Amino acid sequence: MGTLVDFANELKGRLDIVDVIGGYVQLKRAGTNWKGLCPFHREKTPSFMVSQTKQIFHCFGCHAGGDVFHFVELIEHIEWKDAVRLLAERHGVRMPEFRSGRADHSKDIRKNLYEINEIACNYFNKILTKALQDSNHPITRYLTQRYLDHDCIAKFRLGLASDEWTALLDHLRHAGYDPESAAAAGVVLRHPEKGSFYDRFRSRLIFPICDNLGRPVAFGARVYLPDTGADQPKYINSPETELYKKGQYLYGFHLAKESIARQGAAILVEGYFDVIRAHQHGFTNAVASCGTALTPDQAATLRRLCDKVIFVYDGDEAGQKAMLRGCEVLLEHDFVISVVVLPDNHDPDSYLLEFGAEHFQKQLDSSRDFYDFFLDTALAKFGVQSVQAKVQVFNFLRPILCKVSNAIALHAYLARTAQVLGTTEAALQRELIKGSRPAATSPVAFVAAQTPPAPKQERYLLRLCIENEDMQFPILERIQPDWLTHPIVKKWYTICRDRLLDGLSLSWDDIWELCTDQTSEDAQFLRALAVEEMEPVDFITPEALENVAARLQRAAILRELEQLKEMCRSLYPNEPDGGEWEKYIGEIGAKLNQLKRATSACRPSPLIWRNNALK
């Protein structure tokens, strides 16, 4: 058995990146590549390229890119090893267990935490299943009263924490995990004075919170005993751990993601019970933001699968506030947002229980544009009787108006607001500009490249050097690294040259192996080069190469001449011509002669110059 890397390479050979990415992104043929809308940043025209021949992807907008494993890492928010495992499973290959050769401490810790959460999840679920066999157990009465059936319990892996102080701790100990690790996973606590450990959750109904692959990473726990003291919070959650950051995951997402992608829309609800109830009634695209207002992470997760969100939140003050903040986040990701307000203070859970799926669907069908909803909310809250009230209405709406990126939508919203406030759109526009700060996440910000683009002939040369084996040595002999102006081309041309001179192979695979940090500027540049549509490199004549060489050399000499001139000027600012000048002019003359020879030696090649490939 080889190493994990060997396994991954073998697997990669059997996969086609176009198939894998095609499962997430709609791809269309574009020349030798495939093209689609980038799933990692928001865009309207595709700049996301997938190369079948080179088995890489690259986005010209946000510079994300890499191989098939890196794509799965990014899109599923998982680590490299898990991406390998996921693709192996999908491909029907069992991944053997590999001992990591290097001491990879942090990965071992994470693995430990995943295991502890999984064991805890199973344990809680087993306790619940057992308790439910007793029709007099308070949890049985509670769940019957809430109409939660076995299917829901199994699907969402609900559980029960018993009233004992160390039940889970003992169970984990028995399974070979020390209390410190259990505490790091967040499921047990250490007594600050005694130093002893005890279970975090007791006498509570347990909702496992899973990552996007369905692995439990945290727990939400709700009281269920009718006589629980009022001093006890209704819900408690796992703390933040190595595996779990608040606001990172959406509750139910791993069960909802396919449905969300299929429908192009997600239903956003508030609570665990709302999600479970919605799924129970066939609304399988429902997710919840887990006790916080929607976060940018969660919005980005959704945006990869859909562009429409329907809020079904409580109509109370807290629900409205959470929705308002959620809208601000969603608008940054260019979502179409609508809002459903259920009648009589119902939440999705209670509404579905009382009226059923058909009525809930009608509510969804008659959802309102989010802006209308908030405009009405503001008007009901402040009125329009006084100037003061009108200003308050506008201030209430300002945060969401600031986030509306679509000019047509913004115009429509402002027109409507101006009308009800009895003012002009221009006045509102002025107020809006006053209060707005430059958007940090505008799509343009992504595009700002750190290094200016390389000249086309330099890009072509590097690609030629990597892809055309026959031309590698003629190129090395003829073209000096110093002639290249672009720092990354120069660096990689030198690396290629050194490899070839050392008798090593040179191909894109070798390049990717040398350039391991897939997010580095070098990697971004090289991927862009690999997928760029340019003149064919598999057929080029020696004359054409000579042509490229001469052009590069000439440009290099011209730069040198410029430097010489600069030097003369700074050395002799007051002497337009003098003794020392002669020497330099002589040198310039010599260079010019060289240049003439270089340019007259080359005849333009029809292949290269026909298409202006190298201008």
Ligand SMILES: [Zn+2]
């Ligand atoms: Zn992108």
